[in-house]
Amino acid sequence: MTTMTESITDNPPPQAPVPNDGRQRDRAEGIVLSEYPRQETELGGKTIGKISCENPFMVVEDVNVYYGDNHAIRNVSLEIAKKEVIALIGPSGCGKSTFLRCLNRMNDSIESARVTGKIMLDGQDIYAKEQDPVALRARVGMVFQKPNPFPKSVYDNVAYGPRIHGLAGDRAELDAIVHSSLERAGLLKEVKDRLDEPGTSLSGGQQQRLCIARTIAVNPEIILMDEPCSALDPIATARIEDLMDELCEDYAIVIVTHSMQQAARVSRRVAYFHLGLLVEVDETNKIFTNPQHKLTEDYITGRIG
Amino acid sequence: MAIEKTTREKVEAGLARRHRKEALFRVVGMLATVVGVLFLGIFFATLVAKGSTAFKQTFVQLDITLEADVLAPGGTLDLGYADFDGLVRSALGKQFPEVTARADRRQLYRLVSVGASYALRDLIEKNPALLGTTQSLWVPASSDVDMLIKGNIDSNVDESLRTLSDQQIGWVTRLAARGRVESRFNKALFTNGDSRDPELAGVKGAVVGSFYMLLVTITLSFPIGVAAAIYLEEFAPRSRLSDLIEVNINNLAAVPSIVFGLLGLAVFIDWMALPRSAPLVGGLVLTLLTLPVIIIASRAAIQAVPPSIREAALGIGASNTQVVVHHVLPLAMPGMLTGAIIGMSRALGESAPLLMIGMVAFIVDVPGSLTDPATALPVQIYLWADSPERAFAERTSAAIIVLLGFLLLMNFAAVVLRKRMERKW
Numbered sequence: 001m002t003t004m005t006e007s008i009t010d011n012p013p014p015q016a017p018v019p020n021d022g023r024q025r026d027r028a029e030g031i032v033l034s035e036y037p038r039q040e041t042e043l044g045g046k047t048i049g050k051i052s053c054e055n056p057f058m059v060v061e062d063v064n065v066y067y068g069d070n071h072a073i074r075n076v077s078l079e080i081a082k083k084e085v086i087a088l089i090g091p092s093g094c095g096k097s098t099f100l101r102c103l104n105r106m107n108d109s110i111e112s113a114r115v116t117g118k119i120m121l122d123g124q125d126i127y128a129k130e131q132d133p134v135a136l137r138a139r140v141g142m143v144f145q146k147p148n149p150f151p152k153s154v155y156d157n158v159a160y161g162p163r164i165h166g167l168a169g170d171r172a173e174l175d176a177i178v179h180s181s182l183e184r185a186g187l188l189k190e191v192k193d194r195l196d197e198p199g200t201s202l203s204g205g206q207q208q209r210l211c212i213a214r215t216i217a218v219n220p221e222i223i224l225m226d227e228p229c230s231a232l233d234p235i236a237t238a239r240i241e242d243l244m245d246e247l248c249e250d251y252a253i254v255i256v257t258h259s260m261q262q263a264a265r266v267s268r269r270v271a272y273f274h275l276g277l278l279v280e281v282d283e284t285n286k287i288f289t290n291p292q293h294k295l296t297e298d299y300i301t302g303r304i305g
Numbered sequence: 306m307a308i309e310k311t312t313r314e315k316v317e318a319g320l321a322r323r324h325r326k327e328a329l330f331r332v333v334g335m336l337a338t339v340v341g342v343l344f345l346g347i348f349f350a351t352l353v354a355k356g357s358t359a360f361k362q363t364f365v366q367l368d369i370t371l372e373a374d375v376l377a378p379g380g381t382l383d384l385g386y387a388d389f390d391g392l393v394r395s396a397l398g399k400q401f402p403e404v405t406a407r408a409d410r411r412q413l414y415r416l417v418s419v420g421a422s423y424a425l426r427d428l429i430e431k432n433p434a435l436l437g438t439t440q441s442l443w444v445p446a447s448s449d450v451d452m453l454i455k456g457n458i459d460s461n462v463d464e465s466l467r468t469l470s471d472q473q474i475g476w477v478t479r480l481a482a483r484g485r486v487e488s489r490f491n492k493a494l495f496t497n498g499d500s501r502d503p504e505l506a507g508v509k510g511a512v513v514g515s516f517y518m519l520l521v522t523i524t525l526s527f528p529i530g531v532a533a534a535i536y537l538e539e540f541a542p543r544s545r546l547s548d549l550i551e552v553n554i555n556n557l558a559a560v561p562s563i564v565f566g567l568l569g570l571a572v573f574i575d576w577m578a579l580p581r582s583a584p585l586v587g588g589l590v591l592t593l594l595t596l597p598v599i600i601i602a603s604r605a606a607i608q609a610v611p612p613s614i615r616e617a618a619l620g621i622g623a624s625n626t627q628v629v630v631h632h633v634l635p636l637a638m639p640g641m642l643t644g645a646i647i648g649m650s651r652a653l654g655e656s657a658p659l660l661m662i663g664m665v666a667f668i669v670d671v672p673g674s675l676t677d678p679a680t681a682l683p684v685q686i687y688l689w690a691d692s693p694e695r696a697f698a699e700r701t702s703a704a705i706i707v708l709l710g711f712l713l714l715m716n717f718a719a720v721v722l723r724k725r726m727e728r729k730w
């Protein structure tokens with residue numbers, strides 16, 4: 001409990017005049033983008049700030065995504081380093097989820113979606129013909145907005161990934177993977193005696209940590225998180241944020257969030273999206289203290305969504 | 306403040322009307338339920354009232370001397386030629402020694418069913434040592450006597466309008482007075498095939514025929530239907546063609562069943578030269594009939610699987626096939642089973658398409674394989690309902706009861722299966 005409260009008060013966003021999360025999201029739904037002249041949002045496709053980083057692990061180059069005629073992501077380029085946490089922020093519908101789902105080819109299963117551009121993971125093009133999305137998703141795991149454990153036991157939930165990828169040689173090895181994954185997801189203590197109970201019988205926060213355990217059980221290199229806390233109460237949220245602090249010692253984390261505080265607390269870099277454009281990306285401190293673009297400033301000060 | 310009050314007043318003013326509507330809604334719903342239950346009750350009551358008597362059958366006790374020189378004239382017993390009938394007749398004659406005129410004796414012999422000599426033959430076949438002894442046996446009475454005992458023949462009606470004469474009724478009364486007439490459980494109904502003699506007619510042939518047909522139907526239509534549903538839902542690209550297929554499947558579910566019978570006749574019997582009247586062909590036709598139902602139900606069940614589960618599985622690197630096999634199928638299985646059981650229930654009750662492929666023939670033998678000639682329960686019901694004998698009327702109702710029992714058993718099995726597979730979300 002104490003660590004949780006600590007993490008909430010700890011490391012407050014540097015003078016970020018952010019209104020509370022709920023209000024922001026309400027405003028985001030009814031955002032008045034028409035107030036912003038089109039030229040200003042077009043930007044000529046140029047992203048402000050630093051899209052590059054040292055030792056890039058994943059490199060996104062000129063990516064466009066179309067849903068039929070809807071141009072959802074426009075010319076986005078971004079580099080992601082190993083073991084860093086990068087937060088994607090922006091008003092609803094600006095394409096954060098779409099961008100995230102490009103990184104592990106989850107958009108493949110949407111028929112109308114078309115992705116152009118290049119995304120390199122450790123020097124390999126993940127959209128290359130010979131790249132199997134199944135193998136890719138073992139390296140780039142994903143945690144969803146709504147906790148979605150399988151209607152199976154807690155154990156089977158975590159064991160599923162290792163089983164289908166054949167990561168464990170025998171039962172003992174599988175047990176070890178399940179235990180260590182639950183341990184690292186901070187869930188082992190709570191579910192130690194309930195491994196045979198259905199994963200769906202856990203509380204919302206526990207379910208989300210179970211989903212995280214399930215993801216790290218296949219030992220990915222990058223974890224994508226799409227608003228992982230938006231369905232959780234503040235205490236459960238704080239636990240997940242603590243968890244992210246620990247996980248980033250081993251994994252790169254790309255997290256979509258609507259909470260400025262969360263972005264400020266957990267991330268090293270922040271990327272601000274607007275109408276499918278990557279407007280600005282920089283160190284978290286810099287974005288929150290000294291945003292370069294007017295749209296970014298308006299967003300983080302709560303003037304738009 | 307003023308605005309708040311008027312809003313409140315408005316809400317309260319409408320409250321009474323809302324309550325009235327709700328009450329009305331409830332009453333209408335309840336009435337509909339009551340009417341439904343009432344009809345069901347009447348249906349079951351008449352069925353049981355008409356059919357329950359068929360489960361009893363009248364038997365007559367005769368002291369039959371199994372004379373060796375009658376049954377085995379040359380010293381060798383030939384079951385095919387032995388005159389069991391004669392033994393039954395003489396035993397009956399011994400009960401009424403005063404009846405000597407040929408015409409009268411012929412009338413007397415009509416009191417006992419031909420089933421009596423079959424019973425005698427079975428007895429000797431099982432135990433040839435009985436040859437030469439006298440046995441006191443209960444043998445089936447003829448269906449006319451059975452009807453008399455069950456009160457279906459009114460002795461006040463003019464003699465020429467009855468199937469039993471005054472004289473015959475007198476004999477039965479005297480036999481009964483000697484304690485030689487008894488109502489017993491009608492085993493023949495469950496162990497015999499069809500027969501021209503109502504007292505010997507049973508549903509076993511039809512039950513076995515129906516069972517074989519459903520066996521063929523379920524083993525073909527469930528896997529094919531589920532596989533088609535999975536392909537259409539999970540793998541087929543959305544296109545004009547898949548839309549066309551979808552429309553066609555939906556329409557196929559509404560095609561009158563007799564059309565499937567014609568198709569079966571043309572394809573399976575004329576073209577593929579499969580045997581007529583066989584449960585195999587019946588099962589194939591019923592497969593065509595139930596396939597659309599199973600496909601539609603299975604697709605609905607697959608669509609009902611939450612997308613979040615698919616995403617979760619895809620997200621940790623399951624392939625499409627693994628998503629389907631590990632997650633979609635187990636979750637959709639209860640719904641698919643429901644579809645299968647609806648299809649099977651429909652198949653069990655179908656008679657029209659079976660008429661087209663010759664399963665309406667009069668078949669005495671119980672089918673021993675998928676290609677033996679057979680009938681099905683609904684067709685048997687149709688055949689018996691069409692028979693003029695009074696005794697077939699109660700057997701028709703009894704066969705319907707058996708059909709409903711079959712149906713109930715199937716549904717029960719499905720419910721048990723579904724309960725086992727259902728999981729909490």
Ligand SMILES: Nc1ncnc2c1ncn2[C@@H]1O[C@H](COP(=O)(O)OP(=O)(O)O)[C@@H](O)[C@H]1O
Binds near residue numbers: 070092094096110
């Ligand atoms: N499956 C889809 N099919 C068609 N359009 C979609 C789909 N998902 C998202 N979009 C569109 O793409 C745009 C970006 O959506 P999304 O990535 O979900 O935004 P965010 O996550 O930032 O709220 C929106 O205009 C949305 O309507």
Ligand SMILES: [Mg+2]
Binds near residue numbers: 096097098
């Ligand atoms: Mg989103």
